[in-house]
Amino acid sequence: MGLPALWVTHPSFALTRNQQTTALGNGVLPLQALSAIRLALASA
Template identity: 65%
Template sequence: MGLPAGWVTATPGLTRNAQLTALGNGVIPQQATAALHALLTEPPPALSTALDPAPATTIPCAESSS
């Protein structure tokens, strides 16, 4: 899982259930790294559109007749 040997299993005081829970949660940082890499390398079209700066628009002002 990308962890050094004994990272969880050599931790004193952890039950087998706690070790399995810790190992199950341990994959999250690797998944997050892969997801961010994929998004930053080639973002999906919807995200690319959302990240593009909107063109500047001008809003006409109503002229006052005083």
């Protein structure tokens, strides 16, 4: 997704994990899926 570190997780925001996930939306899913596929292929 390419967001800066602590984009929604910085302690000063005081967001719950659920609020952080909502703020990120589903934008992280494709990048996480790509990582999972690469790991699976590397271990095959």
